[in-house]
Amino acid sequence: MHRIDKGNQRDLLFIQFTYSALSSLAVFTAVAAFLWTKEVDSTCTAPYYSTQPSDLVKVDVRFRDILKLWWSFCVVDFFRSLLAILAVNINSRRLAYLYQFLIINDLLGVATVIILHVYRFQHSGKWCSGDFLDPEVARVSRPGYLIERGKILLGLVMYVWVGLFTYSCVLSCLITAAKRRDKGGESQAVARKGDEDSEKVALVHSATQPYEKEIRTVIAACQAASSGHVRILDLLIKKGININEGDYDKRTPLHVAAAANQIEAVKHLIENGAQINPYDRWGSTPLNDADNKDIEALLLSKGAKPGKKQAYQPIKLQALRDDDNRLFYAAFKNDVKNMAILKNSGW
Numbered sequence: 144m145h146r147i148d149k150g151n152q153r154d155l156l157f158i159q160f161t162y163s164a165l166s167s168l169a170v171f172t173a174v175a176a177f178l179w180t181k182e183v184d185s186t187c188t189a190p191y192y193s194t195q196p197s198d199l200v201k202v203d204v205r206f207r208d209i210l211k212l213w214w215s216f217c218v219v220d221f222f223r224s225l226l227a228i229l230a231v232n233i234n235s236r237r238l239a240y241l242y243q244f245l246i247i248n249d250l251l252g253v254a255t256v257i258i259l260h261v262y263r264f265q266h267s268g269k270w271c272s273g274d275f276l277d278p279e280v281a282r283v284s285r286p287g288y289l290i291e292r293g294k295i296l297l298g299l300v301m302y303v304w305v306g307l308f309t310y311s312c313v314l315s316c317l318i319t320a321a322k323r324r325d326k327g328g329e330s331q332a333v334a335r336k337g338d339e340d341s342e343k344v345a346l347v348h349s350a351t352q353p354y355e356k357e358i359r360t361v362i363a364a365c366q367a368a369s370s371g372h373v374r375i376l377d378l379l380i381k382k383g384i385n386i387n388e389g390d391y392d393k394r395t396p397l398h399v400a401a402a403a404n405q406i407e408a409v410k411h412l413i414e415n416g417a418q419i420n421p422y423d424r425w426g427s428t429p430l431n432d433a434d435n436k437d438i439e440a441l442l443l444s445k446g447a448k449p450g451k452k453q454a455y456q457p458i459k460l461q462a463l464r465d466d467d468n469r470l471f472y473a474a475f476k477n478d479v480k481n482m483a484i485l486k487n488s489g490w
Contacts, residue, residue, distance in 0.1 A: 206293070259300060401432040406437055
């Protein structure tokens with residue numbers, strides 16, 4: 144449940160339960176093939192002890208019961224693994240809890256393994272499986288011996304130990320990968336939290352402060368473009384902002400992204416309809432600001448043209464506070480009233 148809730152290990156869970164489902168499918172198919180073959184009706188009585196053949200047992204009944212138990216376990220385990228895969232794919236807590244409830248099937252598996260080992264390695268089990276005889280001789284001279292069924296039981300014994308070893312190796316690799324994913328997930332969570340905080344700030348609209356709309360739209364988009372936060376840019380675009388609107392210097396997000404060498408932000412802006420040749424108040428275009436060959440080539444491929452030669456160093460918008468930007472807007476619009484409000488607020 145912990146791994147499903149975290150949501151960053153679905154691929155590992157899928158590998159784990161797919162391995163389990165395929166293993167169970169292969170085994171219950173093989174067991175079913177031996178359960179319903181011609182040897183089902185074969186009989187074999189064998190002594191409990193090689194030195195005292197007085198008491199006889201029907202080993203074929205034991206063999207058949209063991210195979211039925213094993214088949215039942217594998218059928219349930221196969222569908223249980225499919226249930227887990229479905230729970231992972233649709234992120235269902237109920238199905239995950241049902242998978243955990245079916246752990247009772249594992250108790251049947253443990254009991255079956257114990258019974259298998261006890262009966263298979265008893266003297267009677269070895270006797271009727273032909274271990275004491277050449278199989279070809281036993282098949283001709285003693286047709287009642289359960290040679291083939293003895294082989295499948297021996298195969299199941301080997302499957303238990305080889306399968307457990309293999310599954311332990313697979314599981315240890317998955318656990319190691321999961322721990323590494325957890326560590327990476329923690330750092331990603333911190334980054335996501337920072338992004339979410341930025342998104343909350345970027346998408347909050349308030350009319351109580353001057354130029355709040357511009358701060359939360361144009362300035363927020365320029366800050367996201369300068370920092371390469373494509374996700375925030377995308378949220379702002381979906382919110383309906385005009386990405387071709389410039390700030391108080393008429394600098395658009397594309398100007399800022401090109402100046403900050405944020406090629407992914409440049410690509411995202413162009414893909415969402417950003418104008419290629421907007422002019423800021425100095426007459427510069429994004430191509431003038433591009434200090435990166437890849438960005439320059441991308442802009443040129445979209446028809447970018449140079450404006451006047453850039454003659455200043457762009458302000459790093461991410462270093463500015465909201466009130467700084469409010470003051471610039473007030474000065475740009477000759478808004479003395481709001482300049483006084485900002486001054487009285489402690490700017």
